[in-house]
Amino acid sequence: TQTVSQSDAHVTVFEGDSVELRCNYSYGGSIYLSWYIQHHGHGLQFLLKYYSGNPVVQGVNGFEAEFSKSDSSFHLRKASVHWSDSAVYFCAVSRSSGSWQLIFGSGTQLTVMP
């Protein structure tokens, strides 16, 4: 059974701060890992994904994430956040073969204070 855990329900930082949103997963096979952002009342927007290769992947708007097989983690980072980054962030896994059927974590609400 695949599971995704986002241990922080809420993270609050100030504009210009760096931030790390944590994601841990459990799955025994090959998987895709991805991050999505959801602004209040809207659908999900894709940020980045990882399948193989360089464990650090770059995404849109200055986000990056690092895959760690030993820690079963795929944490999302940004060096300097902007107030517009305030949103809910979802980590997701899917099997590498077949469909993009996603299993989501519970989400992390990021609040960026001015």
Next chain:
Amino acid sequence: DAAVTQKPRYLIKMKGQEAEMKCIPEKGHTAVFWYQQKQSKELKFLIYFQNQQPLDQIDMVKERFSAVCPSSSLCSLGIRTCEAEDSALYLCSSSPRGGNQAPLFGEGTRLSVL
């Protein structure tokens, strides 16, 4: 711009009424997924179509929902008899078959059951 279109954005039904929401997948995408999201929490997988055929669905969908993709450019998700617990944001996503492209999401249909 690439887009998944969902209609209507908002839907209000009385308990016991039937509800229907539609999704127009991104052109050329053969996989369509429906998810249910309550109160901005994690997304719950409902059903997956590949080339208009349902390949996977949860028991709740089999029992109380009706989902079809009559064409490659239109899918619909229906609830035969709405219950209060069905109040949620219903998100549709589409992706090409296999490949490396992460799914695109629509803005969702927010269903309120009174």
